[in-house]
Amino acid sequence: MEKTSTDASPLTMHSSEKQETVCIFGTGDFGRSLGLKMLQCGYSIVFGSRTPGMSSLLPSDAEVMSYSDAAQKSDIIIITIHREHYDFLTELTEVLKGKILVDVSNNLKINQYPESNAEYLAQLVPGTHVVKAFNTISAWALQSGALDASRQVFICGNDSKAKQRVMDVVRSLGLTPLDKGSLMAANEIENYPLQLFPMWRFPFYLSAVLCVFFFFYCVIREVIYPYVYERDRTFRLPISIPNRVFPIAALTLLALVYPGVVAAILQLYQGTKYRRFPDWLDHWMLCRKQLGLIALGFAFLHVLYTLVIPIRYYVRWTSNNRTITQVHLYSLVFSYF
Numbered sequence: 001m002e003k004t005s006t007d008a009s010p011l012t013m014h015s016s017e018k019q020e021t022v023c024i025f026g027t028g029d030f031g032r033s034l035g036l037k038m039l040q041c042g043y044s045i046v047f048g049s050r051t052p053g054m055s056s057l058l059p060s061d062a063e064v065m066s067y068s069d070a071a072q073k074s075d076i077i078i079i080t081i082h083r084e085h086y087d088f089l090t091e092l093t094e095v096l097k098g099k100i101l102v103d104v105s106n107n108l109k110i111n112q113y114p115e116s117n118a119e120y121l122a123q124l125v126p127g128t129h130v131v132k133a134f135n136t137i138s139a140w141a142l143q144s145g146a147l148d149a150s151r152q153v154f155i156c157g158n159d160s161k162a163k164q165r166v167m168d169v170v171r172s173l174g175l176t177p178l179d180k181g182s183l184m185a186a187n188e189i190e191n192y193p194l195q196l197f198p199m200w201r202f203p204f205y206l207s208a209v210l211c212v213f214f215f216f217y218c219v220i221r222e223v224i225y226p227y228v229y230e231r232d233r234t235f236r237l238p239i240s241i242p243n244r245v246f247p248i249a250a251l252t253l254l255a256l257v258y259p260g261v262v263a264a265i266l267q268l269y270q271g272t273k274y275r276r277f278p279d280w281l282d283h284w285m286l287c288r289k290q291l292g293l294i295a296l297g298f299a300f301l302h303v304l305y306t307l308v309i310p311i312r313y314y315v316r317w318t319s320n321n322r323t324i325t326q327v328h329l330y331s332l333v334f335s336y337f
């Protein structure tokens, strides 16, 4: 296969000073994207591959060689290979001794394996310093530069020096490292990309409960209670009542955007601000933005519904007007005869 190249001139100002060599195992989607980004940031990249001569679409400035040759070129090796194919790394135990192995892998299911991929890698290749990183960054985002919302890179590992070096690499790529502690945290970090909008779940359930509660409250107050008066209820159920529910939900959610008061009371009660908040408060603090956005959504719906109601009144007015005109006309005609 012909080798296609991608231009990768360094983007960083001090790129000429850096030129540290980093090895990337695997020439798949993620390996290629990360390699290109690192080249642009001034690193020298050596790819390890099963088929060095066949690798296509790799940046032209990068070297490609066999896994064992590539491993000798750097003491940081980023393993962009799926966990199922890690077995062959045992053959490289000697070459990899003392090196920093960066595990970027993700799984297809939450808690797919008994141990995390990073811990499995550490058991498979003893004598190495395994650091978990980059798994929450997608190859697409690296390529397109669409990293605005996901600049955070969770990092964990048992060797603090190794972790620091990986954090330096992360920083130099314009990303933000977030130290999650020892390799025991790898399981949590690996499950993270599999959780669909984790911070939206609580605000979503809360707003659903609020809506249902106030909807039934309004139905009891405005439909069941005045039932005896036989009023027109067709318009109330889908329009008037939701339009009353939306602002209540919006204001309640907006009030919940400020858990800081609860946190401050708790700190006063505990007499210190250095103790960890309980999990429920921690989670509440973390999903403030989502609560605010849902509140905004409800406020928007309230505006829409409020605009719809006068239209309904206008339609009723015109139909009433037409009926009254016709009644007048008929009474005139009958009075004539």
Ligand SMILES: NC(=O)C1=CN([C@@H]2O[C@H](COP(=O)(O)OP(=O)(O)OC[C@H]3O[C@@H](n4cnc5c(N)ncnc54)[C@H](OP(=O)(O)O)[C@@H]3O)[C@@H](O)[C@H]2O)C=CC1
Residues within 6 Å of the ligand: 025, 026, 027, 028, 029, 030, 031, 048, 049, 050, 051, 055, 079, 080, 081, 082, 083, 085, 104, 105, 106, 107, 134, 135, 136, 137, 138, 139, 140
């Ligand atoms: N794609 C993404 O957006 C992200 C991927 N990741 C993780 O990065 C890792 C790589 O993902 P991705 O690049 O998408 O996967 P690909 O399938 O595109 O690439 C995997 C690479 O692994 C190498 N490899 C080594 N041994 C084997 C083997 N026995 N069978 C097949 N391939 C082998 C191959 O490189 P070669 O042929 O050169 O040996 C292959 O190109 C995964 O662990 C994934 O979870 C993490 C975050 C995001």
Ligand SMILES: [Fe+3]
Residues within 6 Å of the ligand: 247, 302
């Ligand atoms: Fe209003």
